[in-house]
Amino acid sequence: MKRFLYYPRLYTLIVSQYIKARMQYRADFFISSIGILLESGAGFFSLWVIFHSISKLVGWSYNELIFIYAFSLLAITPSQLFFDNIWHLSSHIRQGTFIKYYFRPLNMMFYYMSEVFDIKGFTKLALGIAAFIYASFKLGITWTFPKFILLLTLLFSSSLIMISLMIMASSTCFWTGEASSVLIFVFKFGEYSKYPITIFNSFFKLLFTYIIPIGFVAFYPSKFFLRPTETNILAYLSPVAGILLFVLAYLVWKKGVNSWTGTGS
Amino acid sequence: MKKYLMIIRNSFMSSIIYRFHFFFTSLSNVFYIIIIYFLWRAIYKGSGGSINGMTFNQTFIYLALAISIFCLFKTWTDWGMSYQIINGIIVMNLIKPMDIQLLEMCNAIGFVFYNFITVTLPALFIIIFIFQPGVITVSNLMLFLLPMVLAFFISFNIDYIIGLTSFYTESIWGISIAKDTIVLLLSGALIPINFFPEILRKIVGFLPFQAIYHIPLTILISKDMSIYEYLKFLGIQLSWAIALYALNRFYYSRAIKVVTVNGG
Numbered sequence: 001m002k003r004f005l006y007y008p009r010l011y012t013l014i015v016s017q018y019i020k021a022r023m024q025y026r027a028d029f030f031i032s033s034i035g036i037l038l039e040s041g042a043g044f045f046s047l048w049v050i051f052h053s054i055s056k057l058v059g060w061s062y063n064e065l066i067f068i069y070a071f072s073l074l075a076i077t078p079s080q081l082f083f084d085n086i087w088h089l090s091s092h093i094r095q096g097t098f099i100k101y102y103f104r105p106l107n108m109m110f111y112y113m114s115e116v117f118d119i120k121g122f123t124k125l126a127l128g129i130a131a132f133i134y135a136s137f138k139l140g141i142t143w144t145f146p147k148f149i150l151l152l153t154l155l156f157s158s159s160l161i162m163i164s165l166m167i168m169a170s171s172t173c174f175w176t177g178e179a180s181s182v183l184i185f186v187f188k189f190g191e192y193s194k195y196p197i198t199i200f201n202s203f204f205k206l207l208f209t210y211i212i213p214i215g216f217v218a219f220y221p222s223k224f225f226l227r228p229t230e231t232n233i234l235a236y237l238s239p240v241a242g243i244l245l246f247v248l249a250y251l252v253w254k255k256g257v258n259s260w261t262g263t264g265s
Numbered sequence: 266m267k268k269y270l271m272i273i274r275n276s277f278m279s280s281i282i283y284r285f286h287f288f289f290t291s292l293s294n295v296f297y298i299i300i301i302y303f304l305w306r307a308i309y310k311g312s313g314g315s316i317n318g319m320t321f322n323q324t325f326i327y328l329a330l331a332i333s334i335f336c337l338f339k340t341w342t343d344w345g346m347s348y349q350i351i352n353g354i355i356v357m358n359l360i361k362p363m364d365i366q367l368l369e370m371c372n373a374i375g376f377v378f379y380n381f382i383t384v385t386l387p388a389l390f391i392i393i394f395i396f397q398p399g400v401i402t403v404s405n406l407m408l409f410l411l412p413m414v415l416a417f418f419i420s421f422n423i424d425y426i427i428g429l430t431s432f433y434t435e436s437i438w439g440i441s442i443a444k445d446t447i448v449l450l451l452s453g454a455l456i457p458i459n460f461f462p463e464i465l466r467k468i469v470g471f472l473p474f475q476a477i478y479h480i481p482l483t484i485l486i487s488k489d490m491s492i493y494e495y496l497k498f499l500g501i502q503l504s505w506a507i508a509l510y511a512l513n514r515f516y517y518s519r520a521i522k523v524v525t526v527n528g529g
Contacts, residue, residue, distance in 0.1 A: 025436065032439030038446045042455065049456050049465075050308060053316045058307045181289035188293055192300050199307040204299070 007110060015117040022119060033123040040127050043069055043194060058198050064226050067135035069194040072218035073128035075158035076190045077121050079166055084118035086166050090173040090180055096263030109167075109253055141225055154221040157242030161216055162190050164242070164249035171249075174256030193217035209234065216241050268363065269371045276375025291387045294336055298329045298388060302396060317459040323486045324457055326401065329392050330485070331454035331478045334413075336384040338420040338477070340373035343444070346428030347437040353526045366425060366513060373421050405485050408495060412481035415502040420477050422509035423448065429513065432520040452478040473505045 022029065047069065051062045060068075079086075089112075092098040101108050136143070169186040173179035193214040197205055209215045220235045281287070302325060309321040319327070346369065349355040358365055393401075427444050431437045449455050452474035458466055469475050480498045484490060 027434065028436045028439060030439075031434075032442070035439035035442035035446070038443050042446050042450050045450060046456055049460055049462070052462055053460055054308055054311060056311065058310065176285045178286055181286040181293070185289050185293045185296075188297065192296075195300070195304060199303045201303070204303065 007107075010106075011110075011114050014114045018115065018117050019119065029119065032120045036120050036123045037127060040073060040124050043191075044131065058196055060196050063135050063138040065194075065196070066131055067139060067226060068196065068218050068222045070128050070131035070135055071155075071158070071222045072190070072194040073124055074132060074155055075193070075217050076162055077125045077128060078159040079163045079190075080118050080121035080124060082117065083113050083163050083166060084121070085113050085116035086170045087180075087183060088116070089170045090178050093173050093260065094177055094263070098260070099262055102257075108257055109250065136225070139226070147225070150224065154224065154238055157239040158217045158221055160242035160246050161213060164245035165189070165212075167249040168252050171252045171256040174260045189214045190217065193219065195219075213241055213245070269367060272368060272371035273375040273378075276372040277378050278375075280376060280379040287383050290336075291383050294333065294384050294388050295391055297332055298391060301325070301328050301332070317457075319457060319459055325396065326392065326486055327457050327482050328454070329388065329396075330482055331452075333385045333388040333392075334416070334478060334481070335449065335454055336388075337377060337380045338417060339380065340376035340421070340424065342369055342373050342421065342424040343427035343431070343437055343441050345369075345372070346425075347431035347435065347441075350431045350524070350526075351435055355524070356526050366517065369425060369428065370421055373424070377417065401485060405487075408490075409481055409485045412484055412499065412502060415499070415506055416477045416481050418506045419473055419502065419509060420448075422506070422513055423473065423477075425513050426509070426516065429516050429520045432524045448474050448477070451475070453482075454478045473509065476502045476505045 044066065047062065047065055050057075055061075057065060089098070101112050104111055165186045166183065169182045170179045172182050189212055192208075197208055197215040197219045200208065205215075215234075216238045220231075221238050223231045223235055305321060305324055305328065309316065309324075314320060316324075346355070349358065358368060361368070423444070427437055427440055430440060434440070451469050451472055453461075453469070458469055458475060458479050461469065480502055484495065484498060
C-alpha cells in the first residue's frame with residue numbers, strides 16, 4: 001500500500017518542479033497555446049467548410065462528426081499531457097543522457113515520462129470539452145450516470161491505445177537512433193481517427209480496425225452514444241484492445257531499454 | 266556563387282544520412298494521400314459529379330499535390346534559425362562573408378532536393394499510376410514549373426520571417442505551429458479554396474498563402490487557361506515574392522541589432 005501511494009506522490013513532486021521551470025517562459029507558453037488552439041481548431045474549420053457543400057458524409061451529419069472529432073481530441077490529449085517526453089527520446093538516446101534513468105530505484109518508464117508534463121495540452125483539452133458539450137447538446141444526447149461512466153471508461157481505453165502506439169513508435173529509436181519520422185507517422189494516425197471508418201473500402205477498414213487500431217480511438221466508441229442501436233460487438237472490445245496494446249507497448253519499451261548499449265560517454 | 270552551391274550540396278548530403286527516416290517520411294505522405302482519396306470520394310458520393318465547379322479527380326489531384334508540395338517546401342528554416350540562436354552557433358554564420366538570407370535559402374534548396382526524392386517523387390508515382398486521375402497534360406506540367414519556383418521563394422520567405430522572429434523570442438515552437446496551420450488552411454492545401462464561403466474566398470485572395478499552393482495547382486489542373494490569366498497569376502506571385510523579400514531585408518536590419526548570443 002505504501003508503495004502504491006509512493007508513485008502518485010512522487011509524480012506530483014516531479015511535475016510541480018517541472019511546471020515551475022516552464023513558467024520562466026510565459027510568453028512561449030502563451031503563444032504555444034494559441035498555436036495548439038489553431039492546430040486543433042483547423043479540423044473543425046475543415047468540417048465547417050466541407051459541410052457548406054454537402055449535408056451528410058456517408059450518412060453522418062455535421063454534428064455527429066463534430067462529436068467524433070471532439071472524442072478523438074479528448075482521447076489524444078492524455079498522450080500529450082503525460083507522455084510528451086516521448087518526443088525527446090531520440091535525442092536522449094543519441095546524446096547518451098538516457099543513461100541517468102537506469103540509475104534510479106524507480107520504474108524507468110514512469111520516471112522518464114514523469115519528467116515532462118505538457119501544460120500546453122490543456123488548450124486541446126479545453127477545446128475538446130467545449131466541442132464535445134456543443135455536439136452532444138446539438139444532438140440532444142441525454143447524459144445519465146451509467147452513460148457517463150461508460151464515456152470515461154471508453155475515453156480511458158482510447159487514450160491508452162494512442163499512448164501505446166506512440167510508445168512503440170518512439171521505442172524504435174533504441175535500435176535505430178532516430179524515431180521522429182515514425183512518431184510523426186503514428187501521430188498522424190491519431191489525427192485520422194476523427195473520420196468515420198466507413199469511408200474506407202474493406203481492405204483499409206480491416207487495416208484500421210485490426211492492424212493499426214485507430215478505429216478504436218474515436219469512431220467505434222463514439223457509436224455507443226451516437227447510434228446505440230448500430231453498435232457491433234467490436235465496440236465492446238475497445239477497453240480490451242487498449243489494455244492489450246499497452247502491455248505490448250510496455251514489453252517493446254522494456255526490450256528496447258535492455259538492448260540499448262549507451263554511447264560510451 | 267560557388268560557395269552558395271556548396272551550401273546546397275552540404276545541406277542535401279547531410280539530410281540523406283537517415284535512411285530509416287527517409288522511408289517513414291515517404292510512407293506518412295502516401296498514407297495521407299490514401300486518406301484524402303477515401304475522404305473526398307465519400308464527400309463526392311452523394312453529389313452529381315462536380316462540387317463547386319471541381320470534379321472528384323480535380324479535387325483529389327489538387328489536394329494530393331498540395332500536401333506533397335507542403336512536404337517539398339518543409340525545409341525547417343525557421344526551426345534551424347531558432348536552434349542556432351538558442352545554441353549561439355548563429356555566430357558562425359554571421360561571420361561568414363555571405364549574405365545570411367541567401368545562405369539560409371541555399372540550405373533550404375538542398376532540403377528541397379532531398380524532399381523531392383523522398384516525398385514528392387513517390388507521391389507523384391502513386392498519384393499518377395495507382396489513382397490514374399488523368400487530368401494533367403504535358404503542356405500544363407511545363408506551365409507549372411515557373412509558378413513552382415516562385416511558390417518556393419514565397420514559402421521560404423514566410424519561413425524566414427518566423428526564423429528572424431527567433432532573434433527576439435528565441436523559442437518559436439508556438440509561432441511555427443501556428444504558421445504551419447495558417448499556411449495550410451488559408452492556402453487551400455487542406456480544402457480547395459473553391460469550397461470556401463464567398464466572403465472567406467475574398468479575404469484569402471488578399472493573402473500571400475494562396476500564391477504558394479492555389480495558384481500553381483490551379484494552373485496545373487485547369488483545362489484551358491488563357492495566356493492573360495496565366496500572366497496575371499504570375500504577376501500576383503511575383504509581387505508577393507518581391508514584397509516579402511523587401512520586408513525580410515527591412516526586418517533583418519532591425520532584428521540583427523537586438524540579437525544576443527550567449528557564448529557560442
